[in-house]
Amino acid sequence: MARTGSRAWPGSWRPLGLSFDGQGVNAAVWAAGATGVDLCLFDEDGAEHRVPLSESTFHVWHGYLPGVEPGMRYGFRVYGPWEPEQGHRWNPEKLLLDPYARALTGEFELDDAVYGHNPGDSAPFVPKGVIVDERDTADTGPRPATSWSETVIYEAHVRGLTMRHPGVPEDLRGTYAGLAHPAIIDHFVNLGITAVELLPVHHFVSEPHLLERGLVNYWGYNSIGYFAPHAGYSAAVRRGRRGGQVREFQEMVGALHKAGIEVILDVVYNHTAEGGENGPMLSFRGIDNDCYYRLGEDPSTYQDYTGCGNTLNVTQPHVIQLITDSLRYWATRMGVDGFRFDLASALARSMHDVDKLGSFLTVISQDPVLQDVKLIAEPWDVGQGGYQVGEFPPLWTEWNDKFRDTARDFWRGARTDVRDLAYRLSGSSDLYQDDGRRPYASINFITAHDGFTMRDLVTYEQKHNEAHGEDNRDGSNDNRSCNYGAEGESEDEQLNLVRRRQIRNLLGMMLLATGVPMLTSGDEMGRTQGGDNNAYCLDNETSWVDWSLLKHPEWRSLLDLTRRLIHLRRQHPVLRQRVFFSGQPAFPGGLQDIAWFRPDGKEMTDADWFAPARVLGVYLSGQDIRGRGPHGERITDDSFLLVLHAGAEELEFTLPGDPWARWYQVVIDTTLDADPGAKDDDVLGAGAPIVLAPRSLLLLRADHELWNAT
Known part of the structure; x- marks a missing residue:
């Protein structure tokens, strides 16, 4: 040429x-x-x-x-x-x-x-x-700098969150400006979340096989521009302002920061949109193929640890420079507060194996900019040895799928050992304590963009992905879900009562457990995808959050409960521990920091620890919380008893007496469909039995003083 x-x-x-x-x-x-x-x-x-x-x-x-x-x-x-x-x-x-x-x-x-x-x-x-004039920038404002222990993450899609919101003007729906609209920010603030984790906003394109079927890549995990905000999410670009997505993104970050909300980006540095050897040539493949990508033994092919056709070659210094330059750009010029790394194990591989001392993790750990942002790993990829939950080094937090699986199994009635349930509720010290990390290394989630919504988790036992044109073959078959007697939506009100209670139980466990909770957008109001557990290619009402659900009392009630749980967590440091529990007093003469109780009101023995979990009482002592304040002061709080009952029948449970409490006050009761909060006079005597309703969660405040009814 x-x-x-x-x-x-x-x-x-x-x-x-x-x-x-x-x-x-x-x-x-x-x-x-x-x-x-x-x-x-x-x-x-x-x-x-x-x-x-x-x-x-x-x-x-x-x-x-x-x-x-x-x-x-x-x-x-x-x-x-x-x-x-x-x-x-x-x-x-x-x-x-x-x-x-x-x-x-x-x-x-x-x-x-x-x-x-x-x-x-x-x-x-x-x-x-x-070509962009980088001198034309918007102020992203001071960072909220929320500590990990106080963080509550809300996973959202820029387009899907705003497309159906009646308070967002139509010309702003599906855009960065729409996400920054007061109607959306008010929802975040009232809910109490502290960080929005956005599905990929690096510019992406749809895969040829989707375009051939008239579909698109909706989620965005097909990046091709690691410095460029996706143009399709920009109201400015829609209006003809070429390059306007940069300033619009900065303005969105500034509006969120002003409301005290951090911005975390889901980033896809493990592969690119160029796919396998028969994929399109868009950038890296034509610039320097054998440097940017991991090639197979046959150099005409690619090593694929991602399931997407290729894997970026992070053993190559320039590729590491590309990734770290991109991260620093988003953290500095664009004001971003953190990153969630898709299939992070693929980035941690040396020649073949995942290597915690490899180049990528080493460079990240010493970078002065990236040391100060939130780092979240999706700690697996699809290659051999790629599952690395609990194995990332300090500075990193991780999506904890063991929490997800344990919570789902416990509430649907599958076998779960008390020990496993206890680890997940108390911050997963079995995964994160030995390498010096803290309980907030565990990102506790039950649903995410990938898989069933919370409502679908209690409505479907089989995936229903027919709309993708793949004969329902795509998406996971291991959903750990339960429909409680009928597949799909039902007009049986008794069945629906059970399902709504199970949603409340799942949300309650996630938001009261030690660690960092991650809520998936729409779960707080009963969003459904009709049983679709892999809606990555559906840019329509299936994937968009349906805000009209809030017209229904049962889903407004769910939103109220979610808000109440998040605000309880914010108010009480005993519910968001910064240091792992030890089962011993935090200070001499105090109560042990955590205790586990059987239905008879007695502490569990070693034999109980390995028994199947159906009911469990967890006492959290606020008298002296492990760890000190910024000036060395002790931190004290109320004490709480959390009771979880996953069985399908009523069960008698004896509330622990002295020295744990003299009285208990109900704070959260998931059996209450309309109002799961407590009334001021809802007080129970310590040492007395109570009847737990089937499939229920109770949070009770422990009172050590004599109760005065007057």
């Missing part, structure tokens, strides 16, 4: 990407094995102007172009041999995205030309970069 265009000035090899300085643009792209690079600029008529970057320093091709303005679209064409059998896939017929582009525009369209092994110019069919 002929190379055309004017000659660039030498420019600089850093910073990478295209940088506007008020007079022109410096362009720099790392392509170690390439023989040449063209910067391709597109005018308003779509005409392409190619400028060879003739300078190369440290494998970075660079040049400076005076007079080039922000808003112009661009890409690269990279020259080199087409030798797939050697891992080399250069093809200058393919327009490539700048890995450091701050904004992207345009859609990915299916055409034979987007594949590197086919002839033809791909430029009309692929997204392009947008």
